[in-house]
Amino acid sequence: MSKIPCRKCGHPFSTEKTYQQLSKIAHQKGLTNIEEFLSLCHECKLGLFSEKIVGIDLEMVPRTKPLPSRRSEKLEPIKYDMRLGTTVYKTECFSCNQGCDAVVHVKEGRVVKVEGDVSSHITKGVLCSKGLASKEHLYHKERVLYPLKREGKRGKGSWKRISWDEALNTITFQFKEVEKEYGKEGIIFATGTSRGWLQPFYRFANAYGCQYTAPGTAQCALPRFTGSTLVGGTRFLENPDYENTRCMLVWGANPTSTFPVKGRGMMEAWTRGAKLVVIDPLLSEAASKADLWIQLRPGTDAALALGMLNVIIGEELYDKNFVEKWCFGFEELKKRVKEYPLEKVEQITWVPKDKILQGARLYAKEKPSCITVVVAIEQNADTLSTCRSIAMLAALTGNIDIPGGNLIQMPVKVGSWLEGDIALTDKLTDEQHEKRLGSKTYPLLAGKHTVSFPPSAFNYDVWQAILAEKPYPIRALFCQGSNMLQAYSNSKMVLAALKRLDFFVGVDFYMNATTELADLFLPAATWMERDYVTCSDQVSANSAVLQQRVHSVGECWSDLKILNELAKRLGIGDRMFSTDEAFFDYLLRPSRMTFDDFRQIGLIELPWEYKKYQKNGFATPSGKIQLFDTKLEGLGFDPLPNYREPTESPVSTPELAKDYPLIITTGGRSPVFRHSEFRNISILREIVPDLYISIHPETARRYGVEENDPVIVESPRGKIEGKASFTWGIDPRVIQVPSHWPGKSNVNLIMDNEHCSPMVGSAQLRCQLCRIKKGKGVVR
Amino acid sequence: MFDKFLLVDLDSCVRCYSCEIACRQENQLVSESKSRWCRVFTIGPRKVDGELHMDFVSVMCIQCDDPPCAYFCPVDAISKREDGIVVINEEICTGCKKCQHGCPYGVMQFNAVTQKAGKCNLCLSRTECGIEPSCVQHCIGGSLRFVSSHELEEIVDGKHLAKIGRTYYLSSKWKLNPLEF
Numbered sequence: 001m002s003k004i005p006c007r008k009c010g011h012p013f014s015t016e017k018t019y020q021q022l023s024k025i026a027h028q029k030g031l032t033n034i035e036e037f038l039s040l041c042h043e044c045k046l047g048l049f050s051e052k053i054v055g056i057d058l059e060m061v062p063r064t065k066p067l068p069s070r071r072s073e074k075l076e077p078i079k080y081d082m083r084l085g086t087t088v089y090k091t092e093c094f095s096c097n098q099g100c101d102a103v104v105h106v107k108e109g110r111v112v113k114v115e116g117d118v119s120s121h122i123t124k125g126v127l128c129s130k131g132l133a134s135k136e137h138l139y140h141k142e143r144v145l146y147p148l149k150r151e152g153k154r155g156k157g158s159w160k161r162i163s164w165d166e167a168l169n170t171i172t173f174q175f176k177e178v179e180k181e182y183g184k185e186g187i188i189f190a191t192g193t194s195r196g197w198l199q200p201f202y203r204f205a206n207a208y209g210c211q212y213t214a215p216g217t218a219q220c221a222l223p224r225f226t227g228s229t230l231v232g233g234t235r236f237l238e239n240p241d242y243e244n245t246r247c248m249l250v251w252g253a254n255p256t257s258t259f260p261v262k263g264r265g266m267m268e269a270w271t272r273g274a275k276l277v278v279i280d281p282l283l284s285e286a287a288s289k290a291d292l293w294i295q296l297r298p299g300t301d302a303a304l305a306l307g308m309l310n311v312i313i314g315e316e317l318y319d320k321n322f323v324e325k326w327c328f329g330f331e332e333l334k335k336r337v338k339e340y341p342l343e344k345v346e347q348i349t350w351v352p353k354d355k356i357l358q359g360a361r362l363y364a365k366e367k368p369s370c371i372t373v374v375v376a377i378e379q380n381a382d383t384l385s386t387c388r389s390i391a392m393l394a395a396l397t398g399n400i401d402i403p404g405g406n407l408i409q410m411p412v413k414v415g416s417w418l419e420g421d422i423a424l425t426d427k428l429t430d431e432q433h434e435k436r437l438g439s440k441t442y443p444l445l446a447g448k449h450t451v452s453f454p455p456s457a458f459n460y461d462v463w464q465a466i467l468a469e470k471p472y473p474i475r476a477l478f479c480q481g482s483n484m485l486q487a488y489s490n491s492k493m494v495l496a497a498l499k500r501l502d503f504f505v506g507v508d509f510y511m512n513a514t515t516e517l518a519d520l521f522l523p524a525a526t527w528m529e530r531d532y533v534t535c536s537d538q539v540s541a542n543s544a545v546l547q548q549r550v551h552s553v554g555e556c557w558s559d560l561k562i563l564n565e566l567a568k569r570l571g572i573g574d575r576m577f578s579t580d581e582a583f584f585d586y587l588l589r590p591s592r593m594t595f596d597d598f599r600q601i602g603l604i605e606l607p608w609e610y611k612k613y614q615k616n617g618f619a620t621p622s623g624k625i626q627l628f629d630t631k632l633e634g635l636g637f638d639p640l641p642n643y644r645e646p647t648e649s650p651v652s653t654p655e656l657a658k659d660y661p662l663i664i665t666t667g668g669r670s671p672v673f674r675h676s677e678f679r680n681i682s683i684l685r686e687i688v689p690d691l692y693i694s695i696h697p698e699t700a701r702r703y704g705v706e707e708n709d710p711v712i713v714e715s716p717r718g719k720i721e722g723k724a725s726f727t728w729g730i731d732p733r734v735i736q737v738p739s740h741w742p743g744k745s746n747v748n749l750i751m752d753n754e755h756c757s758p759m760v761g762s763a764q765l766r767c768q769l770c771r772i773k774k775g776k777g778v779v780r
Numbered sequence: 781m782f783d784k785f786l787l788v789d790l791d792s793c794v795r796c797y798s799c800e801i802a803c804r805q806e807n808q809l810v811s812e813s814k815s816r817w818c819r820v821f822t823i824g825p826r827k828v829d830g831e832l833h834m835d836f837v838s839v840m841c842i843q844c845d846d847p848p849c850a851y852f853c854p855v856d857a858i859s860k861r862e863d864g865i866v867v868i869n870e871e872i873c874t875g876c877k878k879c880q881h882g883c884p885y886g887v888m889q890f891n892a893v894t895q896k897a898g899k900c901n902l903c904l905s906r907t908e909c910g911i912e913p914s915c916v917q918h919c920i921g922g923s924l925r926f927v928s929s930h931e932l933e934e935i936v937d938g939k940h941l942a943k944i945g946r947t948y949y950l951s952s953k954w955k956l957n958p959l960e961f
Contacts, residue, residue: 018877019881022852022881022882025852026848026851026882031848031851034848034882034884037884037885038884040886042880042889044886045883045885045886046819046821046886047821049839049884049885049886049887050823050837050839051823052957053790053837053942053949053959054790054823054835054837054951054954054956054957055954055955056828056954057954058828058829059953060952061938061940061952062938062952063791063952064937065934065937067792067925067935068927068934068935070917070922083911114805115802115805115918125918126917126918126919127798127802128918128920129796129797132802132805132918133805256794256795257795260798263796263920263921264921264922267792267794267920271791271792271922283832283834285795285836288833288836289791289792289794671795671796671798683801683804686811687797727825728825728826728827728832729832729834
């Protein structure tokens with residue numbers, strides 16, 4: 001039977017015979033206008049349908065009314081679902097590293113469904129695509145369920161199942177061997193975003209006396225936590241109060257894709273009419289909703305923030321009472337921002353003057369306003385200045401810890417996920433601090449006096465220590481929950497380093513590019529297979545929630561158990577915990593509860609108190625907001641925020657820009673993946689099957705690239721391949737490449753990791769140079 | 781039978797794909813089934829009146845007033861309930877795919893596992909017990925709502941409203957286009 005092609009895309013979808021039969025029926029029944037659709041494939045019909053509903057007639061009506069409230073609020077959690085005949089466990093989804101209230105339905109010993117918890121007033125019943133696909137993850141046929149030992153050559157993919165005992169004994173033996181010859185510096189620990197267990201991980205490494213590193217930290221979380229902590233003593237930028245706000249400034253973030261709980265809050269506020277200002281080089285989902293979208297040159301965020309501060313101070317839009325009473329160094333800042341007149345800021349950022357003015361005025365005047373930031377502001381040439389200057393916007397306008405502003409976390413009295421004392425950072429010796437890689441060059445990342453994060457080793461130096469044995473050799477690596485080859489910039493260097501190790505342990509769910517190179521593979525439990533106490537200000541800054549084990553698959557251990565059991569063998573058992581529960585008891589100590597008590601209640605929640613600083617001031621040296629930073633001054637760094645041009649840019653390296661004329665900004669996230677995770681879950685992968693590179697159509701055509709064509713992106717460090725996705729929502733001088741893709745599509749292969757941001761060591765992943773050309777054939 | 785309607789608020793769809801995955805889980809549409817009853821589509825970015833616009837819309841069966849799929853079914857497996865929901869009788873369905881080819885919207889799917897036609901039925905097994913559809917519960921932007929006609933009046937609030945089949949579309953920006961066959 002001959003297939004007929006779709007009239008629009010050419011894809012063969014139906015047979016001539018079917019088409020004629022249907023045509024005839026349509027004609028007989030008088031469905032005359034259906035003909036147009038019969039000759040389209042199903043995909044094109046869907047597309048045409050959605051286009052037709054929306055239409056092209058624009059007529060704006062103000063948004064004033066919220067949609068009806070979700071059905072959550074009034075409901076009680078249930079334990080047994082009569083309709084489905086399932087036992088229902090209320091727990092926390094940890095598909096990413098946030099922790100959203102979820103329920104898991106279990107029937108006859110198997111998980112049959114994972115849903116949002118409708119009785120939760122934090123999530124109001126929502127759950128993201130990743131969370132909803134958790135069952136696919138739990139029972140994935142490729143999941144490794146038993147400890148494995150490599151057989152034969154590294155990377156050949158030949159493995160043998162072993163017992164946990166053998167695995168842990170092997171690690172103990174190998175670590176002791178390395179230690180004998182190279183000392184504790186010869187061993188390093190690495191992790192990724194983790195799933196809530198960052199504290200015990202740090203604690204383990206510190207107790208054992210080894211350093212640790214992560215692809216994030218310097219590139220994610222540390223700069224913005226450090227920035228707002230230096231300014232205001234806490235991580236207040238993490239907690240925008242959407243419920244009471246009138247204006248939301250979303251800076252380099254797309255919360256509905258990456259922080260679903262925040263995204264829900266943001267959209268609820270938006271629907272009832274709160275203003276939305278989005279700063280992003282790409283027309284993202286959030287930007288498409290914005291009342292004002294500020295499209296800046298990637299990496300120039302600090303200049304934009306300083307320009308906005310200039311407007312707010314110059315036009316006296318700041319909160320005078322608050323500044324007078326609670327801000328230290330206002331005059332100095334005032335002088336600094338005068339160096340950023342709007343003409344200059346426009347030139348640096350490519351943002352028209354008017355838009356900067358409009359943005360600053362909107363944010364300052366529509367009080368209460370809140371700021372949302374995530375990782376995008378932490379990957380430029382001076383991330384600390386960027387984060388500090390954005391934090392200062394909140395400070396000068398008095399939008400800190402007021403309803404509708406950015407809130408200071410409530411003292412929930414449960415060890416929070418980054419507290420130094422749990423990590424035993426205070427027990428480290430000066431010698432250990434000094435030996436940590438990067439401690440001298442990047443003191444606020446790796447030095448003794450880090451702020452808001454336990455110190456960790458600088459990535460580039462770690463690879464150097466493995467490859468060139470400078471300043472000392474690292475021979476063994478324990479990597480827990482990180483696909484390092486996709487997550488770290490300069491993947492080639494990472495690959496070379498991993499191959500050079502004497503001993504490498506990988507803890508993961510799946511065999512992936514990184515764990516394939518390991519000597520030992522330890523299978524980790526997913527969030528459904530473990531207990532936990534989660535207290536994350538990224539989800540809710542006034543509560544701690546129970547996560548409970550509902551199920552177990554194979555011999556997968558919780559990450560915590562792996563650390564505890566290994567600690568016992570390494571002789572540091574007394575500084576870790578006998579069981580997972582013992583650790584939770586320890587976490588819960590300040591609330592005078594045991595884990596068993598907590599299991600009964602499931603939630604600790606404090607009522608919000610505002611303006612908490614009025615009692616004891618801000619947790620800074622002056623007790624005030626530090627606009628002028630004495631700590632940075634003491635470390636020999638600029639005490640005021642400043643703009644620093646990216647190391648590679650049309651401005652700083654015009655010669656290089658002749659060869660590589662486009663700015664590459666990486667790391668745009670898809671809602672269906674978390675960093676390198678979930679690309680193997682087919683129902684998620686079907687939504688985003690390939691690496692799609694956002695390119696302006698005019699730019700693409702200049703290089704002879706058409707939509708969906710394979711495209712090669714080249715930087716001075718190499719090339720990668722992806723598919724062209726056309727968008728008018730990007731500057732023609734910029735391309736956006738999502739990160740964390742495997743193989744030839746891994747953008748980290750071509751990103752520099754050597755020239756990093758001062759003090760905190762962030763790689764400039766959002767602003768380097770590249771060129772593109774048309775690729776050949778099909779990608780991968 | 782129930783009197784609540786699916787409302788798709790175009791303003792607040794944020795292309796998070798929660799509805800797609802919620803639907804696949806609820807209706808056991810595993811990857812091998814090649815069935816996606818709920819889809820999120822992107823319109824644009826496009827320039828209208830000098831400004832860039834990008835919109836998203838969640839597309840599922842609209843429960844047509846006069847469903848063409850029923851005309852095309854040679855064994856009368858498709859019918860419309862009194863409350864307007866279009867249902868497929870799987871016992872009768874032979875999996876001939878004619879309804880799929882005939883559906884003008886592309887929402888009718890062929891399930892490669894069960895070898896039957898399938899499409900959104902507003903999560904009947906939930907909604908008949910008073911629980912909203914899974915896509916509605918999990919919608920992060922709040923775009924999908926399950927509302928009574930009374931609630932509907934309240935939320936429209938001067939916005940553009942279009943009813944297609946048994947489904948309402950709402951926008952504060954686009955004068956919507958109620959197309960139907």
